[in-house]
Amino acid sequence: xxxxxxxxxxxxxxxxxxxxxxxxxxxxFTIINPEGNHAICAGLDKEMNVTIKGHVGYxxxxxxxxxxxxxxxxxxTGVAENMMSGKVHVKGNASQSAGATAHxxxxxxxxxxxxxxxxxxxxxxxxxxxxxxxxxxxxxQSGNLIVCGDAGEALxxxxxxxxxxxxxxxxxxxxxxxxxxxxxxxxxxLKKFLKDAEIKNHKAExxxxxxxxxxxxxxxxxxxx
Amino acid sequence: xxxIVGIYLKNEKLKNSLGSLLSKMLxxxxxxxxxxxxxxxxxxxxxxxxxxxxxxNSLNYEDFEKxxxxxxxxxxxxxxxxxxxxxxxxxxxxxxxxxxxxxxxxLVGYGKSxxxxxxxxxxxxxxxxxxxxxxxxxxxIGHTRMATESAITTDGSHPYSTGEDECLVHNGxxxxxxxxxxxxxxxxxxxxxxxxxxxxxxxxxxxxxxKKSLKETLKDSLKDLDGFYTFITGTxxxxxxxxxxxxxxxxxxxxxxxxxxxxxxxxxxxxxPEVNNAKIFEPEPGxxxxxxx
Numbered sequence: 001x002x003x004x005x006x007x008x009x010x011x012x013x014x015x016x017x018x019x020x021x022x023x024x025x026x027x028x029f030t031i032i033n034p035e036g037n038h039a040i041c042a043g044l045d046k047e048m049n050v051t052i053k054g055h056v057g058y059x060x061x062x063x064x065x066x067x068x069x070x071x072x073x074x075x076x077t078g079v080a081e082n083m084m085s086g087k088v089h090v091k092g093n094a095s096q097s098a099g100a101t102a103h104x105x106x107x108x109x110x111x112x113x114x115x116x117x118x119x120x121x122x123x124x125x126x127x128x129x130x131x132x133x134x135x136x137x138x139x140x141q142s143g144n145l146i147v148c149g150d151a152g153e154a155l156x157x158x159x160x161x162x163x164x165x166x167x168x169x170x171x172x173x174x175x176x177x178x179x180x181x182x183x184x185x186x187x188x189x190l191k192k193f194l195k196d197a198e199i200k201n202h203k204a205e206x207x208x209x210x211x212x213x214x215x216x217x218x219x220x221x222x223x224x225x
Numbered sequence: 226x227x228x229i230v231g232i233y234l235k236n237e238k239l240k241n242s243l244g245s246l247l248s249k250m251l252x253x254x255x256x257x258x259x260x261x262x263x264x265x266x267x268x269x270x271x272x273x274x275x276x277x278x279x280x281x282n283s284l285n286y287e288d289f290e291k292x293x294x295x296x297x298x299x300x301x302x303x304x305x306x307x308x309x310x311x312x313x314x315x316x317x318x319x320x321x322x323x324x325x326x327x328x329x330x331x332l333v334g335y336g337k338s339x340x341x342x343x344x345x346x347x348x349x350x351x352x353x354x355x356x357x358x359x360x361x362x363x364x365x366i367g368h369t370r371m372a373t374e375s376a377i378t379t380d381g382s383h384p385y386s387t388g389e390d391e392c393l394v395h396n397g398x399x400x401x402x403x404x405x406x407x408x409x410x411x412x413x414x415x416x417x418x419x420x421x422x423x424x425x426x427x428x429x430x431x432x433x434x435x436k437k438s439l440k441e442t443l444k445d446s447l448k449d450l451d452g453f454y455t456f457i458t459g460t461x462x463x464x465x466x467x468x469x470x471x472x473x474x475x476x477x478x479x480x481x482x483x484x485x486x487x488x489x490x491x492x493x494x495x496x497x498p499e500v501n502n503a504k505i506f507e508p509e510p511g512x513x514x515x516x517x518x
Binding site for chain 1: 472477491505506510
């Protein structure tokens, strides 16, 4: 079913997708003319496929649960923020705070993501085929952040247990973030992610892994940070 | 919050629709700034004449016209409570005349090609009032304000003039503006409001008058201005963009063969021709971008 945001109110489109008629089998939707609107496809909680044709604004696919949402364009701040499950695929670039606080699900960004990608993520998997900006993975708690390009300043600042895999250069590491050894199990896990995201031009072995030094877990009087 | 917008035309194709393109951008950004709006339009340079953009506030236009003609030989164009005064009189003399004899008149900008209009109210009403849709030119920048650190007044509205044919719009807030204002006052820079952006404008104009280039000045502002900002600075030939290094304040740029547009959010540019095929990117933090300069 095609939903035209030039003709329909955003509120009505979101309302329709959030309250799917269970009696019909309609599970495939295309949204056209998004024109940078905010909060498109926020709060979907059923299995369905939505393709958005064009650029969108803030908080697209926020709080997503079970739905598969593809954006054929760029996304603004906070795409898939607080996602619980499902899949969000951005074919363009993402603005800041992509996948912020996401608990689960998979976020794939084909282009670059700007600053604070995966900030405070709590279990989601985020795969960025391009580069990420400064303070990515800030205070992230769980899940995997995989970047095929470079990372900006203060990567993984004050992080807890998120695994960060970076292929390119890291401008600098944030407080308590250190490079860690890539074991066989990490390579195997990464291989699976790369396969799922259909990434063929990067080998899992060529990534570096970063994680928490766990020195900020408890208060220490002589902490330098 | 605030919204900032700008458009620079690379060729003459869209020259006649510059005003209507900018007007829709400003109306859309009303959601980020409902308190006041303003815009600077750059038209073809007048050969010898200077243009002074004045807000006559509550003054009666006829009285103002009579009085100003006693001091200078000028052509006047009235647009709502703003007047574009065209004259051969040079800025140093004209600014003195205005300062000494027209205390109720605010100078909002001056130069050979710039015209600035700004007023309090919903952006939709402000662009209508100044008939922005009818304007044409080579480039323009605009601002919608959500007032935070100072009152909703015309003086507190953007764009701010930073010198001849130069202006500034700002999304963000500066935390060291009081200190910097004191410093700049010692250097002889005048301020009309308590607004933080006016200090940034004063800082830029002061540096430019000390023979620094716009690019150098913007780079220096990264260390001298403390706070959050995305700036667009307009000059006779184009505009430049700078985001602070933390980059909390948004900006999106769309570039095609015909134009470069910038806005706080993409939705403000969704109506621009061919925008879906444009190169769209966010300016990186701490990097100066410029077009036409």
